Amino acid sequence: MPVTPMRLKVLLPFQVFTERTGVFRIVAETREGSFGLLAHRLDCVAALAPGILIYETKAEGEAYVAVDEGVLVKTGLEVLVSVRNAIAGANLGHLRETVQRQFLDLDAKERSVRSVLAKMEGDLMRRMAAFHNA
Template sequence: MSMANDMEVSLRPPTGTLFDGRASALRAVAQDGAFGILPNHMDFVTALVPCVLTLQLADGSEAIFGIDAGLLVKKGHSVTVTVLRGVRGGDLGSLQGIVEAKFVEMDDEERQARSAFSRLEANVVRRFAELRRPRL
C-alpha cells in the first residue's frame, strides 16, 4: 500500500450521509477504549460505542460529531463509519445540546413508529382470529 497524507472518510447513518470527505486523522471510542486512525494505519474493523468522533480534515480544520453505536471499517485509505444516529456540531460545547435535542427527537419518532406498528400488528392478529371463527 502506498503512503498517503489523508484518507477518504464517510460517516453514514441509515437516513443518508452525514460526512463524506478527506481527513488526516480520526478519533473515536470503541468497546475496548478510545483510539485514533491515521491514513497509513493498518486495516481493521471495530464496533463503536456512543461517543464524540473527531476528524482532522485535510485542510487543517476539525469536524466534530456526536454518534450513537456503530461500526467502523478501515480498508486501504478509506474509512467507512456506519452509525445508528449521528449529528455534527461546531464545537464540543454546542455538541452536547445538539445531541440531546436531536436524539430525543429521534427517540420520540421511533416510539411513535413502534406504537403504530404495534397497533397494525394487533389489528392483523384480530382479523386472523375473526377468520378462524366458524360462520353460522
C-alpha cells in the same frame, strides 16, 4: 517514521456530508465507549452510537462532527462513516447539546412510536385471526 494519512468520508442517507484527506487520527463513539483509529490500525467495523466524531488533519487541526447512530468501516487507509444525520461545528459543548437534544431524543421518540405500531399490528393480527376463524 512518517505517519501515513487516512481518507475519511462521512455519508448521510442521500448525500456525502464531508470528505477529508490527510486525516491522521479519528475518535468515534460506540455503545461500549470511545475508540481511536490511526492509519496502521487493523481494518475494522464498528456500530456507532449518537455522539461526537473527532478527526485531525494537519491543515484543519482537530475537527468535530455530531453524528447520529450509524456504522464506521475502516479498510486500509479508507474510513467510511455512514450515519442518519450529522452536524459539523467548532464548539464542542454546542455539538454535545445537539446530540442530546436532536439525536438521542429522536431515538427515544422513534422507539415509542415503534412500540405503539407493534401493539397496533398485534391487535390487527388478532382481529384478523378471529375473523378468519369465525
